[in-house]
Amino acid sequence: MSELTGTASVSRLRRELARGTVELVVLSILNTGRCYGYELLKLVEQAGAGRLEVKEGTLYPLLHRLEDTGQITASWEAVGRTRPRKYYAITAGGRGHLQMLRTEWTDLVNGMQQLLHTLDDARLTDPPAEEAP
């Protein structure tokens, strides 16, 4: 039967929230060293401690996009193996972009924090403020 009971991997809502996050995650990992697609899948799972998830259908297109925009470079390697791997490495441009993404991420997080905080001590003490007729 279809999974109605919560825990089953990331929820729809969560997925919506995660929008745009994947790029940050992938670039962050590649920033610590080159690796191939399938490896990234596993790494995110591990490093995200079950709270982050990236699907193949998301990852591969993203990698291609990042390559097209010159943020990463790809190279096939099959040396001691039959099944070749496509290794990705971050470029200088990619690092710049990552920096930007990080800033925007913390900005967003701070904005949310700020908002939730402001709400508590401003709105509650400051009623409708209906302009006098």
Added chain:
Amino acid sequence: MSELTGTASVSRLRRELARGTVELVVLSILNTGRCYGYELLKLVEQAGAGRLEVKEGTLYPLLHRLEDTGQITASWEAVGRTRPRKYYAITAGGRGHLQMLRTEWTDLVNGMQQLLHTLDDARLTDPPAEEAP
């Protein structure tokens, strides 16, 4: 002329990151007290301290969606004014949903933090780990 120069409101990337956030923001505000659409627009701007932004084209459809799913209720009020306002109030269901959204938000933030942290001390000290042939 079109605005090419940076600072002009939230960037495309940022917008991608903000996906799904708006719902959390709106419900959070409504949780502190009822208000009308146009007011929400201004409140987000204020409370978000310029780091958050919601556009009309985003807000109104969202409010309708939230109403349709019973998370908020609406009521027109035009008492001492000609131009009527549509006031929104959060429901019990909405509060439940908000709770969930908050959990998922902090979960995501924590996941990111965890990932970035793990990356620093795990990946860098732990080279490719190429399986021995």
Added chain:
DNA sequence: ACCCGATACCTTGTCATACAAGGTATCGGG
């Protein structure tokens, strides 16, 4: 011998959402 799961890559089609752009209507100034 044969099938399966893991490894490894990829694609197409669907869905939801943010938003730009455009529209309606009232009021108070300049």
Added chain:
DNA sequence: CCCGATACCTTGTATGACAAGGTATCGGGT
């Protein structure tokens, strides 16, 4: 008299996450 602010709304476009499905190899199990 027109404009900007207040206040609501809609349609169309872009994009990205993902489910589902596909290709190919290798090493077990039975």
